[in-house]
Amino acid sequence: MPTRPAQDLQAPSPDAQDSFEQLRVLIDNIPDVVYIKDRQSRFIAANVAMAKLFGKTKVEELYGKTDFDFCEKALAEAYFADEQRLFKTGETIQSKQEEVRSEEGQNLVFRVSKTPLRDPSGKIYGLVGIGRNITDLASANQKLARQSQELKNRNLEVEFERRQLKTLIDNIPDFIYFKDRQSRFLNGNKAFYHSLKAESIEAIKGMSDLDFFPPEEAKTFLEGETALMEKGESVTLEEQGTKPDGSPRYLHTTKTPIRNPETDEVIGLVGITRDVTEIRRIRRELIQQSEALKKRSEETEFQRNQLQTLINNIPDFIYFKDQQSKFLNGNNMFYQGLGASTLEEIIGKTDLDYLPEEIATTFYEDERQMMLTGEPISKEEASKNRYGKPVVLHTTKTPIRDPETNEVVGFVGISRDITEVTRNRQILEKQTLDLQRQKEEVSAALAKLKQAQTKLVQSEKMASLGVLTAGIAHEINNPINFVYAGVNSMVKDFDDVKIIVEKMRTLATAEDKETAVAELEKLRETQYFDDAFEALEETLKDIKLGATRITEIVAGLSKFSRLGKEDWQVSDIHSDIDSVLVLLKNKYKTHIKIEKRYQQNLPRIECFPGKLNQAFMNILSNAIDAIDAKAKQGHIVIETSHDEDTVTISIKDDGTGMTDEVREKIFDPFFTTKEIGKGVGLGLAITYSIIQDHVGEMVINTSEGDGSEFLVKLPIRQKQSNKG
Amino acid sequence: MSAVAQRKYNILYVDDELSNLRVFKSTFRREFNILLAESAAEAVELLKTNKIDLLITDQMMPEMTGVELLHEIKKLFPNIPPNRVMLSGYAQPDDIDLAFEEYRLYKFISKPWDEDQLKNLIIEAIEAGNE
Incomplete structure (x- = not known):
């Protein structure tokens, strides 16, 4: 309890000496400092506490002195200024804190009240001051103030942290929520109330899952929460729910009970729920992808194994070399081919370690060249196998490039042993050459044969023409003879007749007509007039006959001569056979x-008349020859007939006929029964081919000794395909 | 010419062509006495009944050829002179050779004949035979 300062302190009256003395003891025993100062702030009275404060034991030591005598100047000035203001204004200084430095050098704090002292006229003559040392109190207060500030700061920090937390929590995409013991919503972040389509947490406070989810689901949630709160343990679980659109939703939730810190009783829970539907989907996809990847990787691995197996089992040498042509890898065939028993044995080595120097050097130079140019090599190489036997390899070397720098870092080589193939190829080439030569020989022989055949056909033709020539010469010379000799004889006959005719002209003018007639008559006898006249008539006929015969022969000949290329024509078979007979007449007529x-009325047929004439010529010639070979005389019957499509010509002789042996061969080329010079044996072969050209048939009926019949059947009309 | 005037030579011409026969006769009937035969057989008959100074024959004839006729004549009349001329369009050389060697053929002439040439040959052949 603060001590009130003494008021109206006046110099004690003598009457009240004792009470003054009591007061004096009292004042001196007060722990507060008490003093009186005059208008100049000089101490006129003070108590012990005051003196003590300035380090004095007797109060009298203070009298007449000022604060300047005891205090630091700055403090003294401050006190002095306050006091002078008090004297001037008359206002009391109430409870002002003043700092004081004690005699011991201690900083002390005093709460000071200063009250003016007035004389009875009211004039201020001094002041009374009471100061209480509140140094301890001040420091306690200061501490308090500091603590309070700290608390305030702390509160601010807490508030800030709270706001941060709230912002953080509100912005967390997970649902964060607090529920009470009955699972009613107490609080929740934005994500939470937004998920329930609420604008603010206040809107849903007091509600529960039952208000938002299908009853079954909500019930499950609530039962879980109740159990959790009863057990008092936090739970992490996957929950399945339903989205408003009905699609499934997966939630990952951690729920932790909240306890009353004092009673440790569970009063609610805090939950953090994350919608993992999307995550689950992504995870599922990831799993699928990863599985697919794994499968692919397994497949790749399988394929790689397959490839490795394949490469190892390929009977070619497959190898990889680096830039220095050192072996990096190779298949079984390769290292075994070098005579090594494992792949490791050869790695880092070069061809020089395994092959004769000359061969290895050649390979090396090729490879260097390839590394420089980057151009693959494909060539045949001579090498030696591990037993030193020479082999031929077909080798392909392809540079391998660094995918990033595109620099050639090595190459892969594939070599195939083609020694055997090469040998076979050489043999084959030789055989091919032989074949080629043989083919050429055959071709040449064939060409010769063709030439010979042409010659033979020609000579057959010439032979039959030769046979003809005799007859034709005779046949043609006879009629020429009629004409030639006939004309000459006509000239003579005409001369004879002319004499008579001229004599007859004179008859009309003759004087003696009788004599003239008689002379004419005589002349007629001597000049063979009748003979000449008769001869003239006959010779004229003979000349005409001769001319006709010549024309016929020439016509026959010209038919026969058209043996080369000719066109299809419609021809009368009878007239064709007759022309042949004219040409052959000399051969048979005797x-x-x-x-x-x-x-x-035999239908005319489509044919090559020239060729057909040759065919008939050959058949008739043979018939004549067959008769000649047998007897002096003979018969040939030529008979024709036809049906709708075919004309049949039968030429039948009563000559020698044929043995079966001859019969079988008569169509063979070069088969002949005749003496040399009378054809080369192509006659009937050619005939056969001519009939075939006409799509006809030829049948021979013969028996030895009785003659032969050649039956030729020819279509009346040729098919377009044949004519083409 | 006096010889000619005295008697015409008898000439027998054998040919299977009537026209040949007629033209021959027309040409030579003035100088010679012409006998004609259409076949060898007919010729042989004429030879039996006529004195023939010269026989002219064709070669290629049916039944009996000229050469065969000559052969026949040699057989029938071994002693008559070799006054034989063959007049033919064509004949096998072998046959003709045989005729010259064996059958006293004087000459072979190819048809067609020339009047003057044949006439001279006829006279020449007859005179050669008569020597």
Whole structure:
């Protein structure tokens, strides 16, 4: 309890000496400092506490002195200024804190009240001051103030942290929520109330899952929470829910019970729920992808194994070398081919370690060249196998480039042993050459044969022409003879007749007509007039006959001569056979009777008349020859007939006929029964081919000794395909 | 010419072509006495009944050729002179050779004949045979 300062302190009256003395003891025993100062702030009275404060034991030591005598100047000035203001204004200084330095050098704090002292006229003559040392109190207060400030700061920090936390929590995409013991919502972050379509947490406070989820689901949630709160343990679980659109939703939730810190009783829970639907989907996809990847990687591995197995089992040498042509890798065939038993044995080595120097050097130079140019090599190489036997390899070397720098870092080589192949190829080439030569020989022989055949056909033709020539010469010379000699004889006959005719001219003018007639008559006898006249008539006929015969022969000949390329023509078979007979007449007329049994109105047929004439010529010639070979006389019957499509010509002789052996061969080229010079044996072969050209048939009926019949059947009309 | 005037030579011409026969006769009937035969057989008959100074024959004839006729004549009349001329369009050389050697053929002439040439040959052949 603060001590009130003494008021109205006046110099004691003598009457009140004792009470003054009591007061004096009292004042001196007060722990507060008490003093009186005059208008100049000089101490006129003070108590012990005051003196003590300035380090004095007797109060009298202070009297007449000022604060300047005891205090630091700055403090003294401050006190002095306050006091002078008090004297001037008369206002009391109430409870002002003043700092004081004690005699011991201690900083002390005093709460000071200063009250003016007035004389009875009211004039201020001094002041009374009371100061209480509140140094301890001040420091306690200061501490308090400091603590309070700290608390305030702390509160600010807490508030800031709270706001940060709230912002953080509100912005966390997970649902964070607090529920009470009955699982009613107490609080929650934005994500939480937004997920429940609420604008603020206040809107849903007091509600529960039952208000938002299908009853079954909500019930499950609530039961879980109740159990959790009863057990008092936090739980992390995957929950399955349903989205407002009905699609499934997966939630990952951690729920932790909240306890009353004092009673340790569970009063609610805090939950953090994360919607993992998307995560689950992504994770599922990831798993699928990863599985696919794994599968692919397994496949790749499998394929790699397959490849490795394949490469190892390829019977070619496959190898990888680095830039220095050192072996990096190779298949079984390769290292075994070098005579090594494992792949490791050869790695880092070069061809020089395994092959003769010359061969290895050649390979090395090739490879250097390839490394420089980057151009792959594909060539045949001579090498030696591990037993030192020379082999031929077909080798392909392809540079391998660093995918980033594109620099050639090595190469892969594939070499195939083609020694055997090469040998076979050489043999084959030789065989091919031989074949080629043989083919050329055959070609040459064939060409010769063709030439010979042409010659033979020609000579056959010439032979038959030769046979013809005799007859034709005779046949043509006879009629020429009629004409030539006939004309000459006509000239003579005409001369004879002319004499008579001229004599007859004179008859009309003759004087003696009788004599003239008689002379004419005589002249007629002597000049063979009748003979000449008769001869003239006959010779004229003979000349005409001769001319006709010549024309016929020439026509026959010209038919026969068209043996080369000719066009299809419609021709009369009878007239064709007749022309042939004209040409052959000389051959048969002395001893063979030809009997023609031509069918009337035989259709003309489409044919090559020249070729057909040659065919008939050959058949008829043979018939004549067959008769000649047998007897002096003979018969040939030529008979024709036809049906709708075909004309049949039968040429039948009564000559020698044929043995079966001859019969079988008569169409063979070069088969002949005739003496040399009378054809080369192509006659019937050619005939056969001519009939075939006409899509006809030829049948031979023969028996030895009785003659032969050649039956030729020819289509009346040729098919377009044949004519083409 | 007096010889000619005295008697015409008898000439027998054998040919299977009537025209040949007629033209021959027309040409030479003035100088010679011409006998004609259409075949060898007919010629042989004429030879039996006529004195023939010269025989002219064709070669290629049916039944009996000229050469065969000559052969026949040699057989039938061994002693008559070799007054034989063959007049033919064509004949096998072998046959003709045989005729010259064996059958006293005087000459072979190819048809067609020339009047003057044949006439001279006829006279020449007859005179040669008569020597």
